[in-house]
Amino acid sequence: MNGLFAPIADPAPAPDPEAVPVVVLSGVSISFEGPPVLDDITFCVPRGETRILLGPAGVGKSVLLKIVNGLLCPDKGSVLLLGEEISQMKEEKVIPLRARTGMVFQEGALFDSLTVRDNVAYQLIQERVPDDEIDSRVREALTFVGLEQTFSMFPASLSGGMRRRVAIARALIHNPEFLLYDSPTGGLDPVTSTTIIELIMKQRDVYRTPSLLVTHRLQDAFTLCTHRYDPDQGKMVPLPEGHSAEQTSFLMLNEGRLIFDGSLYDLVHTPDPFVREFLE
Amino acid sequence: MATNTIDRSAKQIVLTVQEYTLFAWRAFLNLFSPPIYWVDFLVQSDIIGVGSLNIVVLSGFFTGCVLALQSTATLQAFGATSVTGRFVALTMIRELGAVLTGIMVSGRNASSMASELGSMVVTEQIDAMRALGVDPMRKLVTPRIFACITMLFFLTILSDAFGILGGAAVTVFLNHQNATQYFSMAWEGLRLSDILQGLIKPLFFGYIIASIGCYNGMKTTGGTEGVGRSTIDAVVTASVLIIVADTLVTQVMLGIFR
Numbered sequence: 001m002n003g004l005f006a007p008i009a010d011p012a013p014a015p016d017p018e019a020v021p022v023v024v025l026s027g028v029s030i031s032f033e034g035p036p037v038l039d040d041i042t043f044c045v046p047r048g049e050t051r052i053l054l055g056p057a058g059v060g061k062s063v064l065l066k067i068v069n070g071l072l073c074p075d076k077g078s079v080l081l082l083g084e085e086i087s088q089m090k091e092e093k094v095i096p097l098r099a100r101t102g103m104v105f106q107e108g109a110l111f112d113s114l115t116v117r118d119n120v121a122y123q124l125i126q127e128r129v130p131d132d133e134i135d136s137r138v139r140e141a142l143t144f145v146g147l148e149q150t151f152s153m154f155p156a157s158l159s160g161g162m163r164r165r166v167a168i169a170r171a172l173i174h175n176p177e178f179l180l181y182d183s184p185t186g187g188l189d190p191v192t193s194t195t196i197i198e199l200i201m202k203q204r205d206v207y208r209t210p211s212l213l214v215t216h217r218l219q220d221a222f223t224l225c226t227h228r229y230d231p232d233q234g235k236m237v238p239l240p241e242g243h244s245a246e247q248t249s250f251l252m253l254n255e256g257r258l259i260f261d262g263s264l265y266d267l268v269h270t271p272d273p274f275v276r277e278f279l280e
Numbered sequence: 281m282a283t284n285t286i287d288r289s290a291k292q293i294v295l296t297v298q299e300y301t302l303f304a305w306r307a308f309l310n311l312f313s314p315p316i317y318w319v320d321f322l323v324q325s326d327i328i329g330v331g332s333l334n335i336v337v338l339s340g341f342f343t344g345c346v347l348a349l350q351s352t353a354t355l356q357a358f359g360a361t362s363v364t365g366r367f368v369a370l371t372m373i374r375e376l377g378a379v380l381t382g383i384m385v386s387g388r389n390a391s392s393m394a395s396e397l398g399s400m401v402v403t404e405q406i407d408a409m410r411a412l413g414v415d416p417m418r419k420l421v422t423p424r425i426f427a428c429i430t431m432l433f434f435l436t437i438l439s440d441a442f443g444i445l446g447g448a449a450v451t452v453f454l455n456h457q458n459a460t461q462y463f464s465m466a467w468e469g470l471r472l473s474d475i476l477q478g479l480i481k482p483l484f485f486g487y488i489i490a491s492i493g494c495y496n497g498m499k500t501t502g503g504t505e506g507v508g509r510s511t512i513d514a515v516v517t518a519s520v521l522i523i524v525a526d527t528l529v530t531q532v533m534l535g536i537f538r
Contacts, residue, residue, distance in 0.1 A: 071407050092415065099413025109408035112399075123412050126315075170412075180411075 020083050021046045022178040022210045023068055028077035028087075030063060037063050039256040041077070045178070045212055048247055050204050052221045053214045054260075054278070055253035061214040062106065064253065065182050068212060069103055070094040082177060099123065102171030103180040108163035110155040110170075116142070117151050120170045141169040145199055161192030168199055179203065179211035185220050197223050198236045204248070205229040218279065224248055225264045252278070303421075303498070304491040310422040320423035328389050328424075329431030333438070335384050340439030343376055344368055344446025352455055361455065365462035366469030368447030373470065373478040377440035379526050382485035385432055386518040390493035393424055394514035397497025398507040406498070421494040429486035436482040473537035480533065484525050492518040 023045040030038045037060040045051050055061050066072040067079060070086045079087040081101070086094050110119045118125065120141055121134045129137075142148045145165040155163055164184055171179060181200060185193035197220050203209050205228050215221055225244045227236040239245065244264045252260035252267075252275055260267065260275050268279065310316075347368045355361045397420060400406050409416050444466055451462045496514040500506045 066407070069411055071410055095410070095413050095415055098411055101411070103408070103411040105404045105408055105411075107404065109404040111405055111408070112403075122409075122414070126412075126414055 021080070022082055023212065024078075024080040025068065026078045028064075028067060028074045028079060030060075030067065030072065030074045030076075036075075036256050038067070038074070038253075041253075041258050043251055043258060043261055045210055046247075047210055048208050050211045050213065050224065050245075050248045051251055052224060052248065053212060053251045053253065054218070054221060055216060056278070057216055059253045060256055061216075061253055062182050065103075065180050065212065065214050069098055069101060069180055071098075099174065100176060101178045101180065102174065102176035104164065104167045104171050104182060104184050106182045106186055108155070108160075108167040110163055110166060112155055114154075115151075116147070116153050116155065116158070116166050119155065119166060120173055122170060123174050137173055138169075141173045142166075144172065144202075145169045146195070159192075161188050161195065164188070164192075164196055165199065168196070168203075172203065176209065179209050181211060181213040181215075183214055183216070185215065185217055190219075193217070193220060194223070198229065200224065201227060201236050201245075202229045204245075206231055221250070222264075299499070300491070300495050303495050304425075304487070307417055307421045307425050307491060307494070308487075310418050311426060315418060317419055317423050320419060321427050324423050324427035325431055327392075328385065328427050329435065332385050332388055332431070332435060335388060336381050336435045336439050337442050339380055339384050340372070340377060340442035341446040341449075343380055343439075344372060344443030344448075345450045347371055347376075347443070348447035348450035349454070352451070361457065362461055363465055363469075364447065364451050364455075364457070365444075365464070365466035369444050369466035370469055370474060372440045372443035372447075374474050375478075375526075375530075377443055378436045378478055378481035378485060379522065381432060381436045381439045382482065382489065382522040382526075383519050385428070385435065385486075386489045386493075386522060387515055389428065390489045390496075390514040390518040391511045393490060393493030394497040394500075394510045395507055397421075397494055398500035398510040401498060401500045402503050402507060416498070421491075421498070424494055425487060425490040428490035429483055432482040432486035432489070433479065436478065440478060473533075477530070477533045477537070481526060481529050484529055485522050488521045488525060489518045492521065 021044040025044070026042050028038060028041040029036050041064065043051070053061050053064065063072060067074050067087075068081065070079070070081060070089065074087050077087065078085055081097055084097060086097060110116075111122070114122070117135070117138050120138045121129075124134045124137065139148055139151065142151060145168050147162060147165050147169070150158060150162065150166065155166070158166065168184070184200065185196050188196065200211070200213065201224060204211065204224075213221075213224070223236075225248050227238050228245055229235070230237045249263050250260060250267045251258060254274050259272060260270060262270075267275065270276065348364055351364055351367045352361055355364060355367070397406070400409075400420075406416050406420075409419065444463075447466075448459060448462050451457045452459045493514045496510040496517070500510040502509070
């Protein structure tokens with residue numbers, strides 16, 4: 001695997017020193033009546049960057065994602081989301097910040113009793129946006145994920161992959177400043193997984209939305225690094241050999257600790273025995 | 281070992297009471313600051329109020345029938361069957377109308393609230409709602425609590441009315457007594473304090489039913505099995521608390537209107 005990825009030939013441009021990262025975690029720890037699930041986690045997600053959080057099942061990846069979005073409060077440490085410290089913030093003050101982010105849950109977490117239209121438009125309906133505008137924005141979001149025909153359907157009649165795509169449309173409709181994906185391809189067949197990864201890539205390359213993606217599927221993570229979305233062809237295309245996607249980097253969790261933080265090149269050349277075992 | 285278990289259980293009970301109190305208080309305070317989800321309030325009022333109409337009407341009517349049947353047998357011994365109307369009306373309005381309606385609505389709605397919210401918790405829909413910038417306490421809990429209080433008030437009035445009608449049906453058709461006498465005795469026996477007592481109780485019961493149902497739903501853990509557990513806990517706790525609250529409110533009201 002190491003041979004596939006030569007040193008990155010076209011390094012990413014130096015980040016704007018004025019740009020504040022969308023997320024900064026410092027020394028974050030959390031436990032639930034037992035040993036710590038996360039222990040002293042520190043990393044950041046700079047603007048315009050996609051970070052892929054790897055790790056085996058059950059190491060706290062989803063918990064970390066919920067801490068980043070303020071859905072869980074850490075026991076220790078600080079969490080800066082869009083420039084504001086949220087680790088000790090009251091729920092009502094975090095809510096407006098969360099509204100500026102988009103989150104795709106593991107199983108989609110669509111509202112069963114609402115149609116696809118109402119699910120995707122959930123935030124817009126709460127903000128009392130006029131119905132005509134809602135309809136057009138929902139159709140636009142559904143077209144983005146290739147599901148415009150599901151407009152009036154209920155989630156129960158959709159397949160697992162379609163539910164995830166609707167969940168992506170729901171996360172994108174409000175033009176979020178930051179996206180969180182919790183195992184968006186977990187439990188899906190390879191073809192559907194590729195469709196979802198292509199959508200994530202499209203959002204990354206066309207709209208440059210920073211994101212944090214949790215996965216335990218290496219194949220998806222490498223596809224994101226070795227391909228780019230071509231708007232002219234309307235599909236993802238492989239990058240030239242020796243290149244990897246700009247501003248896409250990796251984090252790896254194991255036993256509650258962050259054991260890797262770096263680029264694809266660093267990942268495949270790391271001497272860490274656990275990372276090497278995970279990759280192989 | 282046993283001491284440790286008792287210690288742990290006691291702490292757990294205190295923690296649960298503390299969590300429930302904060303939960304119920306926050307849900308109550310939400311009504312006085314925006315956003316208030318009036319549409320959800322109306323939807324829940326329809327589900328709780330209109331949806332419970334038939335069980336409340338039937339249980340009220342037949343409770344009135346039973347009261348009339350039982351009381352007639354006893355009153356006959358004293359030659360006082362003419363006061364059946366007064367007995368049925370007072371019992372229904374002061375006590376049974378509110379308590380029976382509370383228990384009926386608890387069985388139907390505390391369970392549905394716990395299972396609905398519990399399912400949303402285990403499928404991450406509550407987290408999704410929070411991630412979309414909507415407070416589930418305001419959107420889901422507060423409208424249910426206030427819809428339950430409002431609807432239980434009106435349902436209790438209906439239950440009282442149908443209970444008195446049930447008593448009248450037995451008195452007129454089975455005991456062959458005069459309907460006018462029955463209703464005039466029922467009317468003359470009533471005082472404002474009786475009516476107030478009967479109408480204040482459902483306000484407390486409605487709050488108990490919805491807050492317990494929502495609390496158990498929102499605290500659900502352990503997948504679909506956990507949803508079942510929450511549903512049972514909600515109905516059992518709400519029903520017991522209704523009886524406890526009834527005792528306390530009755531004692532206070534008797535003290536006030538002595």
